[in-house]
Amino acid sequence: MAYSLPLTYPSLKCVIKHMEVNSRIQLSQRCPSIRKAEKSIPLKIGHLELDQCRVKINNTDYSLAVVCNYFSSPYDLDEVGSMDLGEVIDEQRDVVVDNRSLEEGEKRILRMEYELRMLTDDWEKKNALIGEALKKELKMTTEKSELVNRKCYVGIIKSLFLSRRVGVPAPIWDIDFVNKNKLITFRDEKLSYNMKLHQAFKYLIFKLFSGRRDAIQVKKLSIENKGILRVPASLNLKVTHLEILGSGVDKIAISFQPLLEGSSLQSIKLNNDFNIENPILQTSPLLIFKNPNENLFRARSAFTNVRVELEKSTIFPREALDLIANWLRHGKEVGTIWNFSLTEVTALVCFKDIRKLPGAKYAGHKTSSQLGRSVLIPINAFSEIHIFDEKEEAQDGNDWSLKITVRRKL
């Protein structure tokens, strides 16, 4: 198709403003004449996902991996293929989150063993380089090497990696960069492994987001880190909903707080263990905890608007009972709402236990089997705990909501 006239500048800005984000970034990279215009228009991303080797913008992936023949790794490797635990030189102004752990390195060895077992009969051809290294290491003749079976091979690989033997020729590792969405692979680039993966990741962030006049507006930001997550300190984000996944929640939250200073967070979602004293938790009106440690319900905290999401199979009256006991002992601000997302059956079980608490007054059907049930438990002369349930929009099977609230006595 051919068009007679270019868009005028104001029209161009209106169109770019509403373009799909990934197309817009590509357009900016490939059309120098409109790059300045594109950079001057605020970028709005619906869902931005970051982990130590991947950026996902809405539905498009920008992934990095350290690769060798068949294997790949989402974090840096040392010269014998184990997780690189060396010191990170932090001479530049970057936000660096270091969540490396031996445990994760071990998991990768196990995944690699699994991948080896899945290889077809031509595994020797696919691993020629490693095979050559093994022959030298074991001083095997050509005839004997043919006798090495799959099981033995796996054991040898593991011992080599775990023992970190010196002198073994290292496999050739590269960094693989893939940019794709569900339908199209836009790029598949191989890079020499002469810079660390976390430096490549920082470069990726820089290329995607640098040079913008305004903060990038992100509706939902998800962060996870299993290695070293390195982000330019100049990354300017305005985030509405923040989600931190996996382990190392506290490190991520603390390190990213400077990047989020311009944000007006509406919610923060965390899972697994975290420190409830983390100051970032004071910056959002709504906190969402997924499978939190049970200490959350026993500790004194300033959290007043909380949503708790637990695995569907959990039967958890204890958490709710701990929370209520906590508030009865220490008091709680009027207006507090803790909202447990669960199934109706689980809510019913909770009600049966809650109504037995001393001082509890139950309202509703005597067998707790119908809607409109609630429990009142006085805290002191002025406030009381009000517990009730209601149906809510279905989210992964937990379509019921148990609300434990504090209100002024009527």
Place this chain on the structure above:
Amino acid sequence: MPSCEIKFDFNDSDESVTVRETRIILLLPVIRRAVELQYPDFATEENAVIEAPFRVPFKKDAGVFLFDTIARYAAPTDDNVHEITVEQSYPEAGPKTLDELKEIIELANFWECTTYMECIGFAIAKKLEDKTIEEIAAFMGVECNPPGNFFAEEDGWIHPPADAFQNVQ
């Protein structure tokens, strides 16, 4: 009840288009300023008649579309921009081709209808979503470079020679 009678001559038609709704003219800043030279209280004037037609260097279809929709279309906001669709918010724009929408947005620009331009820009952007970068650049009338490497070699990234992979894989 304010009313008016203002004629527009478009460059592809000999027949004038007459607009009789003051609220539409008020949404066209350039035209409003011109009319207010003759009718200072145009917003409340009854039967404001402009004898000479305004000459418009755009197609009649674009003008008619703009007159039909400008009062009804609300610009996307930061809150709803992720949720709205062309089908729901701008249904008449859906069947238009990119070429037609380009004519409409340029007419809106010519008349300084900046809020309305947001609506048409949104509709154009949604139509561009399934186009290639080359097609988008052609539509915008800008030159498009070949993709090249994302990790630029001038920034220190080394791309191994291709034959190295053939040996390995």
